[in-house]
Amino acid sequence: MTLAVGVIGTGVMGAEHARLLRSSTSGAHLAAVCDADESRAKAAAQGAAVFTDAHALIASASVQAVVIASPDATHAEYALACLAAGKPVLCEKPIAATAAEGLAIVQAEAALGRRLVTVGFMRRFDPAYVEMHSARTSGRIGNAVLLHNIHRNLSAPDWFTGAMAVTNSFVHEIDISRWLLGSEMVTARVTSAPGGDPMMVTMQSDKGEIVSTEVHMNAGYGYHVHAQMVGRLGTVEMAAPTRVLTNLAATQSFDFPPNWVPRFTEAYRLQMQAWVDATLAGRTVGASAWDGYVTTAIAEQIVDGMTSGGQITLTFPLARPALYA
Numbered sequence: 067m068t069l070a071v072g073v074i075g076t077g078v079m080g081a082e083h084a085r086l087l088r089s090s091t092s093g094a095h096l097a098a099v100c101d102a103d104e105s106r107a108k109a110a111a112q113g114a115a116v117f118t119d120a121h122a123l124i125a126s127a128s129v130q131a132v133v134i135a136s137p138d139a140t141h142a143e144y145a146l147a148c149l150a151a152g153k154p155v156l157c158e159k160p161i162a163a164t165a166a167e168g169l170a171i172v173q174a175e176a177a178l179g180r181r182l183v184t185v186g187f188m189r190r191f192d193p194a195y196v197e198m199h200s201a202r203t204s205g206r207i208g209n210a211v212l213l214h215n216i217h218r219n220l221s222a223p224d225w226f227t228g229a230m231a232v233t234n235s236f237v238h239e240i241d242i243s244r245w246l247l248g249s250e251m252v253t254a255r256v257t258s259a260p261g262g263d264p265m266m267v268t269m270q271s272d273k274g275e276i277v278s279t280e281v282h283m284n285a286g287y288g289y290h291v292h293a294q295m296v297g298r299l300g301t302v303e304m305a306a307p308t309r310v311l312t313n314l315a316a317t318q319s320f321d322f323p324p325n326w327v328p329r330f331t332e333a334y335r336l337q338m339q340a341w342v343d344a345t346l347a348g349r350t351v352g353a354s355a356w357d358g359y360v361t362t363a364i365a366e367q368i369v370d371g372m373t374s375g376g377q378i379t380l381t382f383p384l385a386r387p388a389l390y391a
């Protein structure tokens with residue numbers, strides 16, 4: 067028997083996770099889907115059971131593990147229900163809409179005494195980020211001193227405000243920076259262009275590494291994520307996000323993807339396979355509930371302090387529980 071997975075929320079991300087479970091993941095199958103909009107759930111089900119109530123899906127005896135891909139505001143409630151039911155869960159980022167809700171998930175999991183939550187920070191499975199990570203952990207570029215991140219979107223709707231750019235987009239940069247450097251962030255400073263976009267966020271880690279990130283929601287030319295790590299011996303950075311180069315009319319060129327789905331297709335697939343493999347083996351993989359909480363706590367403190375333009379000292383009310391050592 068393969069792992070029976072239920073997917074909650076079958077919009078852009080949930081439909082992709084459902085597709086991966088149906089066609090590209092070994093050891094698992096899509097057992098159920100749930101969406102508040104039943105027609106969306108039915109479109110993604112393709113033979114799987116259909117629910118419109120997420121709690122009914124989580125409680126269902128035919129679901130062994132859960133993927134949460136409904137809106138951010140629903141994550142904490144459903145993740146806590148998965149913990150109460152003792153079911154492993156892959157929860158899309160962010161773990162919760164607020165740090166307090168994220169902390170509640172950490173505390174519930176710590177009380178349970180076993181890890182069931184993975185947060186869908188899929189960049190940890192992206193082949194380019196994985197190579198950059200190993201360039202540091204192998205010692206090849208020496209001790210890291212700087213990390214430059216670029217996060218550019220083609221365009222964003224008007225309601226995607228500066229605060230949302232931090233809590234919904236920049237959270238990826240917080241998580242990948244902590245993971246690439248193996249460090250905790252201790253300070254942050256935000257400088258915004260007129261109108262609020264782009265913004266530059268500069269963080270410093272507990273080891274003194276400097277992390278600079280351009281968060282640019284209306285870059286105009288495509289979806290572009292880039293990172294360069296500077297070590298004492300050398301640097302490592304992503305190559306252009308392309309498989310082919312076109313030579314035409316005296317110019318060499320490649321296309322940028324319009325959004326994150328094509329750019330991170332392989333990362334989503336590898337993440338799903340790794341999560342299924344770990345779940346079947348009784349382990350967890352990827353970003354933990356603690357990582358999810360810290361990331362949301364940092365984002366929240368940056369939003370609270372960003373209008374001042376001064377240095378923000380990042381604090382956490384809880385020391386890392388032993389479960390996440």
Ligand SMILES: NC(=O)c1ccc[n+]([C@@H]2O[C@H](COP(=O)([O-])OP(=O)(O)OC[C@H]3O[C@@H](n4cnc5c(N)ncnc54)[C@H](O)[C@@H]3O)[C@@H](O)[C@H]2O)c1
Pocket residue numbers: 074075076077078079080100101102103106118120135136137138140158159160186187188234326
């Ligand atoms: N990892 C990534 O790179 C990445 C990228 C995009 C989005 N996300 C995250 O994935 C989640 C979903 O984003 P999306 O872009 O797919 O959004 P979306 O709006 O396309 O889809 C959300 C779906 O959830 C459904 N829904 C709403 N309330 C619900 C509820 N209470 N119970 C069940 N279903 C409900 C909606 O009807 C919709 O179909 C968000 O948390 C977002 O932050 C992650």
